Each structure stands twice: as C-alpha cells, then as structure tokens.
Amino acid sequence: MEGNGRQLSLWQHRSDSVEDIRAGATATMYVCGITPYDATHLGHAATYVTFDLAARVLWDAGHSVRYVQNVTDIDDPLLERAARDGVDWRDLATQEIELFHTDMEALRVLPPDHYVSVVETMQRHVATIEGLAAKGVTYTIATPDAVEPGAEDVYLDLSTQPTFGSESGWTREQMLEVFAERGGDPDRDGKRDRLDPLLWRVERAGEPAWDGRSLHRGRPGWHVECTTIALDHLGMGFDLQGGGTDLIFPHHEMSAVQAVALTDDPPFAHAYAHQAMVGYDGEKMSKSKGNLVRVSQLRRAGVDPMAIRLVLLAQHYRTPWEYTDGLLDNAVKRWDRWTRALQCRGDEDADQLIDGIRDALAHDLHSAEALELVDEWAAGAETGSPSPRVIDALDALLGIRG
Known part of the structure; x- marks a missing residue:
C-alpha cells in the first residue's frame, strides 16, 4: 500500500x-x-x-x-x-x-x-x-x-x-x-x-x-x-x-x-x-453471565475466521449490537462473493475503492461503510483477471485476506 x-x-x-x-x-x-x-x-x-x-x-x-x-x-x-x-x-x-x-x-x-x-x-x-x-x-x-x-x-x-x-x-x-x-x-x-x-x-x-x-x-x-x-x-x-x-x-x-x-x-x-457492548440472548455478552459466543468454538465448527472478522467489521464500534446466527450467515455469503470477485474482477476500479475505504475508516472507523463499498465493487463487471491491488488493500486496511 x-x-x-x-x-x-x-x-x-x-x-x-x-x-x-x-x-x-x-x-x-x-x-x-x-x-x-x-x-x-x-x-x-x-x-x-x-x-x-x-x-x-x-x-x-x-x-x-x-x-x-x-x-x-x-x-x-x-x-x-x-x-x-x-x-x-x-x-x-x-x-x-x-x-x-x-x-x-x-x-x-x-x-x-x-x-x-x-x-x-x-x-x-x-x-x-x-x-x-x-x-x-x-x-x-x-x-x-x-x-x-x-x-x-x-x-x-x-x-x-x-x-x-x-x-x-x-x-x-x-x-x-x-x-x-x-x-x-x-x-x-x-x-x-x-x-x-x-x-x-x-x-x-x-x-x-x-x-x-x-x-x-x-x-x-x-x-x-x-x-x-x-x-x-x-x-x-x-x-x-x-x-x-x-x-x-x-x-x-x-x-x-x-x-x-x-x-x-x-x-x-x-x-x-x-x-460498545456486544449482546447475545437479550443481554450483554459477558463471562459472568455465561452467554458467550466464543471465537474458538466458531473456529472449531469450521467457520472461516475471515467471516467472523466480517461480522465484527459490519458493526460500527460505537453502536451496541446483538449477535445472531443470521449475522454470521450474511458474513459467510459476503466473504464468498468477495473471494470470487477478487479472482476475476480486475483492478480497473481499485483507486476509487481504496480511496473510499480509507475515507470511511479514517472518519471514526466506519467499517460497515467500507464493507458496503467492497460489496459494490465486487458486483461490478468481471475482467477475468485477479485484483492484486484490491487484495492488498483489503489486507492492509481491513485485515481481510484469504
């Protein structure tokens, strides 16, 4: 980068x-x-x-x-x-x-x-x-x-x-x-x-x-x-x-x-x-309450860690939210779309995407906005070639890599 x-x-x-x-x-x-x-x-x-x-x-x-x-x-x-x-x-x-x-x-x-x-x-x-x-x-x-x-x-x-x-x-x-x-x-x-x-x-x-x-x-x-x-x-x-x-x-x-x-x-x-606090089953997720969704359990169940990270990035850090299986399902589907696009979308629109990600993150870490920009990019026309600049940008800025 x-x-x-x-x-x-x-x-x-x-x-x-x-x-x-x-x-x-x-x-x-x-x-x-x-x-x-x-x-x-x-x-x-x-x-x-x-x-x-x-x-x-x-x-x-x-x-x-x-x-x-x-x-x-x-x-x-x-x-x-x-x-x-x-x-x-x-x-x-x-x-x-x-x-x-x-x-x-x-x-x-x-x-x-x-x-x-x-x-x-x-x-x-x-x-x-x-x-x-x-x-x-x-x-x-x-x-x-x-x-x-x-x-x-x-x-x-x-x-x-x-x-x-x-x-x-x-x-x-x-x-x-x-x-x-x-x-x-x-x-x-x-x-x-x-x-x-x-x-x-x-x-x-x-x-x-x-x-x-x-x-x-x-x-x-x-x-x-x-x-x-x-x-x-x-x-x-x-x-x-x-x-x-x-x-x-x-x-x-x-x-x-x-x-x-x-x-x-x-x-x-x-x-x-x-x-902000993360909830589960209607309460703040905490060790004392025991209402935990553990990262290690999700990994042992075969969930790609990048999908777990995408669940977290899809929330704004200052907004309380509650974990649901639906959020994970959406993140798995999002990561599937991205990985396919990164192999065939090319780098033609990379500059605009990278600028948008940088702007979203720098202003109070609006990671959900950054993910939506990648969604839009991934839905674009395919060139048949990989997207090395986008791959590097997602890695460096969002910590997302296959």
Whole structure:
C-alpha cells in the first residue's frame, strides 16, 4: 500500500464530538487487555478488531505505531474460576492466554509491540504505589484478616486529586451506581471516600502474594496495573487509550487519576475510544453471565475466521449490537462473493475503492461503510483477471485476506 492514508479521527466522550488523533511520527496506543479466565468471546474480539483497525489507519497515514496491551493475569475472577474448576490459577491463565493469542492470530489482529503480564512486572507496580505513598496521597486501612500482623491495604485518597472525574465526565451518582459491580468496594469500613480505589491488597490466607517491600506481601489493585504498564512503555500524554465502554468508569478514570497523582503531568492520554457492548440472548455478552459466543468454538465448527472478522467489521464500534446466527450467515455469503470477485474482477476500479475505504475508516472507523463499498465493487463487471491491488488493500486496511 502506498502512503496515501488519511488522518484518523475518533469520537471523544468528553467533548461528544469526533476529533483528530494528533499523533507524531510514532503514534502511541494503549488498549486494556483480558483477564484470562475464559475463552475469547465476540465482545472481546470486537474490541481488539476495533483497535487493530485504528492501528492500521495510523500505519496507512505514515505513522509508526507503538501499541501496548496488558494481561491481567492475577485478579479475583481468575482465582475464583480456578478454585471452581479445581485447577491452578497459573495454569488456567496460561491456557487462556495461549487460546486468546491463537484466536487473535486467526482473526488477523496484529499483535501489540508490548504484551505485558502483571505477574511478570510485579515490582514495577510496587514501585508505583510506593511512589504515590511518598507523595502523601495514599492511606491504609486496618486489615484484620491479613496474613502478616499489622499489614494494611492501601488506597488512593481521591480528595487530594482535583482531576478526578475529568476523564469520564460522570457525576458522583453515576459513579456510585456502577462502582461495586465493576470491582469497587464502596462500602468498606475505613475508607475516606466510597470511591477511593484500592492500590495494594495485602496477603490473605490462601491467596497468591508477592513481595511488596514497604507495602508488605500482597498484590496490586486492578486500576494501578494499567497505570504502571502504560507509564513504563508509553509515558504520560500518549495518543490513544482504548477499551470497552464498561471501562470508562472506573477503570480508565482511575488509571488516569493515579498517573496524574504520581507524575503531576496531565494528561494520561490525549484521546480515548471505547468499543460498545456486544449482546447475545437479550443481554450483554459477558463471562459472568455465561452467554458467550466464543471465537474458538466458531473456529472449531469450521467457520472461516475471515467471516467472523466480517461480522465484527459490519458493526460500527460505537453502536451496541446483538449477535445472531443470521449475522454470521450474511458474513459467510459476503466473504464468498468477495473471494470470487477478487479472482476475476480486475483492478480497473481499485483507486476509487481504496480511496473510499480509507475515507470511511479514517472518519471514526466506519467499517460497515467500507464493507458496503467492497460489496459494490465486487458486483461490478468481471475482467477475468485477479485484483492484486484490491487484495492488498483489503489486507492492509481491513485485515481481510484469504
């Protein structure tokens, strides 16, 4: 692909408008990764395909891209699932991480430059929390069930952080409505504010724990993990933070406020983008509900991964949608039409098609519009020859290749 790409613009929830992603020669992007306690479902896949598209648009516009993704390979859901199934939590995490990578490879999601394990970077998280403590913005709460006598959990004191709330733009009432169901502990005794995030959980009996130096043995809270990993690999003021809409609050809000508290150098990220939720059987697709359509199951059933990717690309990333077998059937038929056309349609109209795809994707990742343009092209007159330029464009821009 020649470097004639367009500047990427994405909708920003803070301004309620589509804004340009103003990256330098190297665009920097952080996308929150999986907690590996179950196989990749279409909700996960939608997120990573969306940010794969964003990276492809940035590359096409001439940027290099430094892309970082974490894996939350220690967390309560992982421990709970391992205990339920009678397996070692480390073995479960390893198994699901490998399956996730296999699923992403099948869907032609290009891997991040840095795929960072929380467990393997534990001392970096300790350093972040110790740095916050040294700035006087943390406090501890007595923890009677701690393994080590006198060890106490550590929290961020949000009253010291004037930027809190600036990323999500949510009211306190909105925050409290979802805080508990999204991993928070608003009703814990001893907290100064119900919304204060946990930074370090000291060791309890039967739980894995690591050397926390001055913090005592334990493990980090969820939000601070992304704070540390993003700062270590991208620094403050990186270009784009991504994830699902369920991460706007508390995860992205807390990750950002912790980074600002540590560095005094806002912003954490200049731009945010969020994948809408994917539903199935009338509810949000989620591991906790168990209403999952797993990528690996579809692949084992013989579904071409390109048809799965086309299901995802046929939806706009900001619009919630519900998976149906009909969507997959349509995607299979679409891919069949495309593969036939790519062998006999020729490249006569390639320039117009490629320009249209570039325009659709660069303006807030309107992938469905791009697919419709390919449909129109595929229905055109046949020349009897293959279409190498179109094949390369679909590969580079949409991640679609036979």
